Amino acid sequence: MCSGFLHNLKAGDRIRGFIQANPDFRPAKGGIPIILIGAGAGIGPLAGFIRKNNARCPMHLYWGGRDPQSDFLYQPELNRYLKDQRLSGLSTAFSRTQRSAYVQDKISDDAQNVRYMIEKGAQILVRGGHDMAAGVKQVVNDIVLPLGIDVDQLILKGRYLEDVY
Template sequence: MHCSEMNALAKQYPQASRLFVLTSTYGDGDAPASARQFMARLKEFRAEKNLRYTVLGFGDRQFPNFCQFALSVDAALAGKGVSRLHAIELIDRCSASQFSEWGNRVGEVIGTPLFLNYCALQPATVKLELVERADYGIAVQAPTSIFRFKPAEQGGWLTASPRRFKALPPFEAGDLLGVIPPHGQPPRFYSLASSANDEIVEICVRKQAGGLCSGYLHDLKPGDCIDGFIRPNPGFRPATGNRPVILVGAGAGIGPLTGFIRNNTRCNPMYLYWGGRDARSDFLYQPELGRYLEDHRLSGLNTAFSRTDERAYVQDKLKQDELAVRQMVNTGAQILVCGGRDMAAVRQVIEDILKPLHIDIETLRGQGRYLEDVY
């Protein structure tokens, strides 16, 4: 038996008779990092006549493009003339029971029992104390808060220079904070707006209707503690160097983008496009962004508010600036997008802006110049 990531698909497997493809979907229906080269490699793939395949997708049904990449892989393999061993199945939120049932069904097809018992590894957590929160958006029915934590007293800070978290590994803005909700539920992940050098663990969270973890966080008072852990997310980082960086976000997606700006101490060109509802209620990070404009860590700020007379969205601001955006991309700019799953309109506007350059988002993505953190 041979096992490898999807990016390592070979041109052929002469001795294989079965191909099992297990994949998640990232963001708005895209491939995860370990499978971004799969479709390109599949074009050169030569399947043996006796090879049969099955695809198992993992995702979250709250997203409109649930397991879309798995569905695309299944269709692409069929388009290559490979026969299905078993119809595609989709697993919602890492359901252990669905995974086990899939193993039973596939085991019957291949004549070999497959007893699959998925047990999620519980990460080692650190107790974090809420030291400060800034609340926005209540007046526009979009309660959003910036939470700042520090390791609880037993973690503390190292006094050596440079100072680092004693109880947490090094982390950067754009990495993820896993928060353990009450009652033993699976962790929820939030993009970090801080780095370890900031000596604070900072996240920006909108309270979701019926959201177990967001509601839990919004009920916290300074002095309360949570259990959390760091998950690296190196695929969402501004490039080093002095080429322009275009940051695009909406709502709580401004969190990691603000962290990138905060860390831009060399004052490289960095432009932020961000959308909220009403500047009087939910202009997140307004004081900080004003300071970053003054000290040139932020080169330009363009905001859009949908619940004002302007009735504008962040994609409208991008379109208004399309010539400038296109020029920056033409000179090597990188684009980073962060926000909810309704950011598809932003992607379409960026595609339109790129057309005169005869490139598209996928081309930029392949060059590491278009990165998304969509939740």
């Protein structure tokens, strides 16, 4: 929605905006696994976290877009990060071209691996729209319930962070 709005502006048009800082939204230090989850342009800061992963800590990205031909943001960069092991896993969902169309579907499909990473102390960072974040929270909650925990407990421990709009 915002991109379409900005694209339709004419030279000289003005808009009002603001920046809302979220300084605590960043991966924890210490080499724990990091699960990055995002959709659309929400990938921006997540790609930055991967770029700065010089220690090669385990980092898995679940990301969703509409169409891989037009929306696969950072694809060449992410492929380089997989090769140089800054990124240990990449799962993508494209809502216009796949059966498991949304990022929460990919997380659900990979529930065993997600649960394993959480058992190993993984931190989860979710970046993107409210609807996607709500779906992700429900799926992650379903995945961790057999461990005797829930997302609210992960939030209290700083292991589940959101930066959503």
